[in-house]
Structures are given as structure tokens and as C-alpha cells.
Amino acid sequence: MNFLPYANLLEQIFVVLSGLVYLLPLQKREPIEVRFLSGLIMGGALMVGPAVVLPQNGSTNFLLVALDLVVMSFVVYYCATIKKSAAFYVAIWSLVTSQFFMNLWHVLYQLSPFRNNGSLAALLWGVLGFYAVGLTIVGLTTAKCMPEKGKYHIGPRQMTSAVLFLAVFEMLDQMMRIVHFGRYNLMYYVVLLVVQLYCVSLLFIQSELFKKSALEKELFTMNMLMKQQEEQYEITRDNIDMINQKCHDLKHQVRALRGLADDESKERYLKELEQSVEIYGAIVKTGNDVLDTILTEKSLSCQAKGIKINCIADGSKLEFVDPVDLYGILGNAVDNAMEAVEKISDARMRLIDIAIFTRDRFLVINITNPMTGQVKLKNGLPVSTKPHNGYHGYGLRSIRHSLGRYDGTMSVNVSDHTFELKMLLPLP
Structure with missing residues (x-):
């Protein structure tokens, strides 16, 4: 048959x-x-x-x-x-x-x-x-x-x-x-x-x-980005150190001049001079030199763009993270937040909140910012609104790749016109 x-x-x-x-x-x-x-x-x-x-x-x-x-x-x-x-x-x-x-x-x-x-x-x-x-x-x-x-x-x-x-x-x-x-x-x-x-x-x-x-090819691109981040971190660290020293010296000079000033116009001049060096206030102190450098750089950028950064960070637990990895993780995350906040016309809403803390056996990095419009998620990442690049391009992929070195995870949450990026790193 x-x-x-x-x-x-x-x-x-x-x-x-x-x-x-x-x-x-x-x-x-x-x-x-x-x-x-x-x-x-x-x-x-x-x-x-x-x-x-x-x-x-x-x-x-x-x-x-x-x-x-x-x-x-x-x-x-x-x-x-x-x-x-x-x-x-x-x-x-x-x-x-x-x-x-x-x-x-x-x-x-x-x-x-x-x-x-x-x-x-x-x-x-x-x-x-x-x-x-x-x-x-x-x-x-x-x-x-x-x-x-x-x-x-x-x-x-x-x-x-x-x-x-x-x-x-x-x-x-x-x-x-x-x-x-x-x-x-x-x-x-x-x-x-x-x-x-x-x-x-x-x-x-x-x-x-x-x-x-x-x-x-993708790994080659990621390695090139990592190398650029390493070079950028070195440049940023040197610049922040220089700004720190110069501003500190200027404050002492202003105080010395004020002690000699009796004239009202001179006092006003000195106040303006002191305000011009208030950039020193952007220097962040968290207990971790690498984190201080990164947050200070981003704070200076945000000041220039009219964006306010609120940061609560315990940097003492970040010693196990390589400086270049940390620079790439936080740098890309804050850059994405700045790009989203820049689109908001209301100056009072141009805020970025950064929280770095430990919970149980994990280091938590939480970055939150308001946003305009709608964000569609696919595979846990925002869908790009740009033709060939965008929010979930090499920036977030680079973050995920760097977190993977430490068995870390990343999640995105969008609700009530607020974008939240949460990263978890198991403590050694």
C-alpha cells in the first residue's frame, strides 16, 4: 500500500x-x-x-x-x-x-x-x-x-x-x-x-x-565607544580638577579683596565676581572620585542648558565598578535624560533626579525625568523615533553591555509622563 x-x-x-x-x-x-x-x-x-x-x-x-x-x-x-x-x-x-x-x-x-x-x-x-x-x-x-x-x-x-x-x-x-x-x-x-x-x-x-x-561588528563598535569613553573620562577628570582648583583660588581672592573694600560699587563688583565663580557649586561630592567627576561634568552641562539635577548618591559602594564602565553607564543614562528634558518648554519641569543607593545585596541606580509625548516600548527598550539611531541605539545597548559585565540588569518604566531607568548591580 x-x-x-x-x-x-x-x-x-x-x-x-x-x-x-x-x-x-x-x-x-x-x-x-x-x-x-x-x-x-x-x-x-x-x-x-x-x-x-x-x-x-x-x-x-x-x-x-x-x-x-x-x-x-x-x-x-x-x-x-x-x-x-x-x-x-x-x-x-x-x-x-x-x-x-x-x-x-x-x-x-x-x-x-x-x-x-x-x-x-x-x-x-x-x-x-x-x-x-x-x-x-x-x-x-x-x-x-x-x-x-x-x-x-x-x-x-x-x-x-x-x-x-x-x-x-x-x-x-x-x-x-x-x-x-x-x-x-x-x-x-x-x-x-x-x-x-x-x-x-x-x-x-x-x-x-x-x-x-x-x-x-557590533562588538567592535562597542569597544570603540568604550575606548572613546575612557579617553573622555580622562579629559573630564583633568578638566574638573582644574576647575575645582581655579574656583577655589578665586573664592579666596574674592574674600581677600572684600576685606579691603569700602566702596559700594566695589562691593557690587565683588558680588558679581563671586557669582561668576559659583560654578564651584556644581562640584559634586559623593565619596567616590569617579562618580564625582561624572556627576560634576553632567551638572555643568545641565546648568548651561537650564536643566536642574537633583542627586542623592552614596558613592562609597561603587568601588567594584571599573571607572570606564561607570562613566559609560551613567554618562549615557544622563545624556538620554537630558535629551528628553530639553524638549520640555516649561523651565520648572526640566528636572533630572538621580538616586544611587544600596538595597539588600544590590546597588540601585535610578534616573528619573519628565517627558513629553508617548514612548512605545519593545523588548523592554524604547522604540526609536529617529530613522537609524535614537533612544535605544548604542547608548542603551552600551549600558546593558556594561551592566552585563557585573551580572547587572536594566529596566525601563514609563508612566504619568515620567521616564524611569532603573539599574541593579549585585554587590560583590
Whole structure:
């Protein structure tokens, strides 16, 4: 008993199921349930319908492959927040996966001693069970690890390789049918399975290599930023020390001049002079020299922009954090807060609150600021309103990367027109 008359129908059903497996890990479009169900029903009807009507021959198989790619690309793009090129890439993987398991089933079936025994229903249930196990394995491995945060980032080289491998496999399939092997000869499926396994392995390895290359590029950028932060910290520390010394000397000079002043205009002049050096009041003392340097620099910047910083910080617990890491964490966080507060027209609302304290076995860094407009969060980070950069660009990624060195975490909370960035670092 065999299911050859049902081969095209089963293959189309399996392509739909394969597409579902690759679709599940992706970020979905809203409304998720409506798009998901309608997309699968529409795609299934468009793919299964022609398989029932069309005869089984070489030209039909080419037509069904082209139809599978077009329809599955549309379904993936309709259901997931994905680029059209990436949707086509997912469709290729769905088709290749379906054909791979179908060929593997044919090989196992031909080698099985029970191939001539049993009913057609039992044989069909066996195919479905085998395919369910295979798709479960794919769903937990390949389909889950290939996308990055629910998205595919497909470049021209990846797409070209995928299309080339698929074309080679389909042409080999047709050539073997016509020239050498019969459609249902065991060797026909063995050769196809070996070639397809080779192509799939190369595609997967290529995908992982491109992901590794992108990760290395991002790490290189992060390291460059860290190096710039280190250089900036050294410059800032020297500048703050110089400002500290100069302002301290000027205050003593003003006091000395005041002791000699009797004239009213001279007194007024001295008051103006004293006010001009009140920058010394921006020098922050927290018990940690690195933290003092960072907060003083940001306080001076905020003064120039009409922003008030309220800071309550216990710097004595920060000794375990590398100065460059601390500069990057607080510098990026305060810069983001300043960028948001600058948009507020009411001067009384241009405030940034910084609190650094310990709770239980954690160091808590909490930065709060008012904001205008709405902020949408995705994956715990604000969605950028800029074309290629913004609030959740390298700034917050740099913070998260630096916190990761100390097993720390970061969370964002938006409520009542207030933006709160909270960071937790376990104390050593």
C-alpha cells in the first residue's frame, strides 16, 4: 500500500506546516490572532488547491514550487513584522525543510520491511507522525536560533546562496526523474537526500557565519565607544580638577579683596565676581572620585542648558565598578535624560533626579525625568523615533553591555509622563 496518488497534496500540506514552524518565533503583526489564522487559511487554500487539481508531472512540480515560494512569502510577510526579502528567505527554508523530510520518509519507507503491509490510513498516520517529530525538532533548533530577536537580517549574499541552492536542488530533482532514476526508485531519494542535506547544512552554516560577523561588528563598535569613553573620562577628570582648583583660588581672592573694600560699587563688583565663580557649586561630592567627576561634568552641562539635577548618591559602594564602565553607564543614562528634558518648554519641569543607593545585596541606580509625548516600548527598550539611531541605539545597548559585565540588569518604566531607568548591580 502506498500514498503516491496523494504525494502532491501531502507535500503542499507539509510546506504549510513547515512555514508555520518558521513563522512562530518571529515578531507578529497586530492583530496577531486575526492575521495568523487568516494568513494560514488563505495560504493553505492557495497551496493545497492546485495540488489536488493538477496532474503529477515535471512541469506541475516546477509550478507548485514557484507557487509555494510566492504564497508562503506572502503569508510570512502578512503575519510577521519582516522585510519582503526576509519573508522570501523564510519561504525557501519552509520549502526545503518540507522536501527534506519527505525524501527522508521515502528512504526510510523503502528500507522498511513493513512497506507492503498495512492499510493506507496507517501509512498516512505514520507519515504525519514522522513529520510531526521532524518539525518539532526543527522548531526547537533551526527555526528558533536563526532569527535574531524575532527578525531576520538577510543580505544579498545570503539571499543569492539560498536561491542558488534551491534552484540546483530542483533542477537535479527533475534531471534525475527524466534521465537516470525512476520517480520512486530508492536511489533517487537517497541521492536527493544527500544533496539536500549538503545544501541545507551550507545554508545554515552561512546564516550562522553572517550572524557571527554582525555580532563581531557590533562588538567592535562597542569597544570603540568604550575606548572613546575612557579617553573622555580622562579629559573630564583633568578638566574638573582644574576647575575645582581655579574656583577655589578665586573664592579666596574674592574674600581677600572684600576685606579691603569700602566702596559700594566695589562691593557690587565683588558680588558679581563671586557669582561668576559659583560654578564651584556644581562640584559634586559623593565619596567616590569617579562618580564625582561624572556627576560634576553632567551638572555643568545641565546648568548651561537650564536643566536642574537633583542627586542623592552614596558613592562609597561603587568601588567594584571599573571607572570606564561607570562613566559609560551613567554618562549615557544622563545624556538620554537630558535629551528628553530639553524638549520640555516649561523651565520648572526640566528636572533630572538621580538616586544611587544600596538595597539588600544590590546597588540601585535610578534616573528619573519628565517627558513629553508617548514612548512605545519593545523588548523592554524604547522604540526609536529617529530613522537609524535614537533612544535605544548604542547608548542603551552600551549600558546593558556594561551592566552585563557585573551580572547587572536594566529596566525601563514609563508612566504619568515620567521616564524611569532603573539599574541593579549585585554587590560583590
